[in-house]
Amino acid sequence: MKPRNTLDAAHHRQLTQAARGVLRPFLVLSLFCTAPHANDAVYFEPSELRSILQLSPLPAPPADPSNAVADDRAAAEFGRQLFFDRRLSGRGDTSCATCHDPQRAWSDGRVAHDLDSRFRRNVPSLRNSAYNRWYYWDGRADSAWAQALGPIEHPGEMAGDRLAVTRVIADDPDLRRRYENLFGSLPKNIDEVRHFPPHAMPMEASPGDARHQAWLSMREGDRRDSNRIFSNVGKAIAAFERDILHSDSAFDRYVAALRRGDPKADALLRSDARRGLRLFVGRGACTLCHSGPMLSDGEFHDVGIALGQGMRIDPGRHRGVMNLLASPFTRIGEYSDAPEEHPPIRYLDLQSDQLGQFKTPSLRGVADTAPYMHDGRFADLRAVVEFYSTRRGARVIGHPTSLLQPLDLDDTEIDDLVAFLRSL
Amino acid sequence: MTSSARRLGLRSSDGCPQPRPHARIRSLSIALALCALWAGSAPALEQDRLREASAGGGAVSSGGTYYVEWWPEPAPVPLNEMFVIHFRVLRAEERTTPVPAAVITANAWMPEHNHGTSLQAQVESKGDGSAVGSGFLLHMEGHWQLRVGVVADGTMERVSFDFELRP
Numbered sequence: 001m002k003p004r005n006t007l008d009a010a011h012h013r014q015l016t017q018a019a020r021g022v023l024r025p026f027l028v029l030s031l032f033c034t035a036p037h038a039n040d041a042v043y044f045e046p047s048e049l050r051s052i053l054q055l056s057p058l059p060a061p062p063a064d065p066s067n068a069v070a071d072d073r074a075a076a077e078f079g080r081q082l083f084f085d086r087r088l089s090g091r092g093d094t095s096c097a098t099c100h101d102p103q104r105a106w107s108d109g110r111v112a113h114d115l116d117s118r119f120r121r122n123v124p125s126l127r128n129s130a131y132n133r134w135y136y137w138d139g140r141a142d143s144a145w146a147q148a149l150g151p152i153e154h155p156g157e158m159a160g161d162r163l164a165v166t167r168v169i170a171d172d173p174d175l176r177r178r179y180e181n182l183f184g185s186l187p188k189n190i191d192e193v194r195h196f197p198p199h200a201m202p203m204e205a206s207p208g209d210a211r212h213q214a215w216l217s218m219r220e221g222d223r224r225d226s227n228r229i230f231s232n233v234g235k236a237i238a239a240f241e242r243d244i245l246h247s248d249s250a251f252d253r254y255v256a257a258l259r260r261g262d263p264k265a266d267a268l269l270r271s272d273a274r275r276g277l278r279l280f281v282g283r284g285a286c287t288l289c290h291s292g293p294m295l296s297d298g299e300f301h302d303v304g305i306a307l308g309q310g311m312r313i314d315p316g317r318h319r320g321v322m323n324l325l326a327s328p329f330t331r332i333g334e335y336s337d338a339p340e341e342h343p344p345i346r347y348l349d350l351q352s353d354q355l356g357q358f359k360t361p362s363l364r365g366v367a368d369t370a371p372y373m374h375d376g377r378f379a380d381l382r383a384v385v386e387f388y389s390t391r392r393g394a395r396v397i398g399h400p401t402s403l404l405q406p407l408d409l410d411d412t413e414i415d416d417l418v419a420f421l422r423s424l
Numbered sequence: 425m426t427s428s429a430r431r432l433g434l435r436s437s438d439g440c441p442q443p444r445p446h447a448r449i450r451s452l453s454i455a456l457a458l459c460a461l462w463a464g465s466a467p468a469l470e471q472d473r474l475r476e477a478s479a480g481g482g483a484v485s486s487g488g489t490y491y492v493e494w495w496p497e498p499a500p501v502p503l504n505e506m507f508v509i510h511f512r513v514l515r516a517e518e519r520t521t522p523v524p525a526a527v528i529t530a531n532a533w534m535p536e537h538n539h540g541t542s543l544q545a546q547v548e549s550k551g552d553g554s555a556v557g558s559g560f561l562l563h564m565e566g567h568w569q570l571r572v573g574v575v576a577d578g579t580m581e582r583v584s585f586d587f588e589l590r591p
Contacts, residue, residue, distance in 0.1 A: 047590075050590070050591055051591055054591040287565070287591075288564055288565060288566065289564065291503065291504060291564070291565065291591065292503075292504060292591075297504050297563045297564060298504070298563070299504075299542050299563040299564075300542060342506065342558055342559065344506065344543055344559075344561065346559065347543035347544050347545060347546065347558075347559030347561075348542075348543060348544070349544045353539060403536075403537045
């Protein structure tokens with residue numbers, strides 16, 4: 001997923017130009033002596049430069065062997081149609097694009113409710129989602145195609161069901177043709193209601209629901225056929241989403257110029273953003289979690305914001321792991337096109353430390369995706385940076401850690417960090 | 425001998441060329457500067473050592489019975505990517521004889537952050553003194569400890585390997 005950069009030519013060039021044979025301790029000393037706000041010049045220590053080069057460029061998305069059509073153009077086009085098709089929802093009024101609006105950075109700027117409406121969730125952007133190891137704030141899916149299925153059946157989102165989706169495809173000649181070209185023929189008895197009822201889905205939490213009863217009434221083979229069709233719908237949508245990228249920011253262009261040893265590199269990134277960058281990889285220690293070209297480790301942390309409305313603890317990753325391990329739609333399940341030998345899920349266990357953890361969000365394009373944090377509690381980036389600067393209101397409920405200490409940033413430093421985040 | 429030289433405790437002796445006092449002061453200054461540089465670079469050297477240690481190594485276990493070797497694949501340990509660790513357990517006294525009965529356990533830990541890995545690595549002992557651990561994923565940079573347990577002949581001994589993971 002990430003290139004493992006070592007000191008490359010550009011790095012060596014900058015170091016040698018800066019140091020000119022001077023001993024490293026004196027180099028570091030000279031850097032500390034540079035007043036950060038005195039002028040436009042921002043110098044980086046060798047370790048900071050190494051960290052910066054790790055953050056860009058964004059490589060091609062990793063392969064997804066669990067989805068045989070992930071890179072198929074016809075599948076992407078079929079997925080695009082499904083993504084915008086409101087018939088996939090229970091009331092016919094909602095599509096994937098309703099919340100993942102292309103005009104709003106593939107998010108919607110709003111906060112939805114999740115997990116039985118008890119907890120708030122900020123809608124994540126779909127940009128660069130092909131790079132994820134885990135999906136959702138709580139990681140309850142381990143592939144893009146499995147993620148795409150969740151909202152379709154979620155009662156608070158599209159409120160549809162997998163048999164109704166099957167019906168939409170079977171009854172629409174264009175969708176059916178596209179589907180069968182990609183995945184083969186639908187079952188011969190697809191139109192027989194006793195085999196494939198118009199509405200059905202597993203709903204263990206609501207055993208009295210008619211759709212759950214209909215699901216239980218189906219034969220095992222028909223249920224598996226329905227799951228296969230449903231997973232194929234997710235795979236087509238994932239093929240479409242795979243092309244939603246955000247990889248050419250001002251920061252990317254600046255790092256590319258640094259790599260080239262371009263003497264005009266500084267012109268590509270504002271001086272406040274460069275100062276913010278130095279804080280980001282230096283004193284702020286932001287790269288502990290926001291690492292690599294995605295500016296995220298893709299893993300889960302308790303930064304002290306699991307207490308939500310009514311002082312309820314949002315279980316976060318803990319609930320996500322439980323749901324993922326119970327899901328039939330995983331990279332090691334029967335609906336994966338190439339079950340892998342060592343995917344991460346194979347080594348995933350429920351742990352108490354997962355309580356209150358949420359996924360580190362990617363910071364690419366972050367200026368376009370307000371509000372922030374898993375529950376959207378912060379309206380703008382300045383509020384986020386102030387939170388990490390003061391840690392006001394933070395209540396870590398998981399393992400005790402000395403990792404997150406107040407950064408005590410002054411106003412200018414906060415502005416600088418925000419400027420850097422806006423350059424991503 | 426000048427008064428300043430006397431104040432500095434410099435003594436003259438017959439038959440030996442005497443350095444001039446200001447030369448001695450300069451030597452002392454240089455020595456002090458070198459000491460300061462050495463003191464300043466010592467942590468850096470330790471960091472370099474810990475960084476190199478992420479390519480693997482070996483050590484005697486807590487009870488002194490076993491010599492445990494480990495090496496990652498790929499090497500050095502990658503940041504935030506899954507990798508495999510190979511282990512070998514030898515008798516500590518001559519470090520050549522494998523311990524076929526050794527059952528090996530291993531996990532990675534970040535002492536400063538008080539947490540381990542988000543995945544639970546699995547170690548398969550081969551029955552010939554070697555083992556392979558899969559599912560390792562160190563998602564954060566910093567100081568890590570690879571904690572290894574060796575069970576053989578009804579006793580368990582432990583050994584820990586410290587290394588620094590940097591981008």
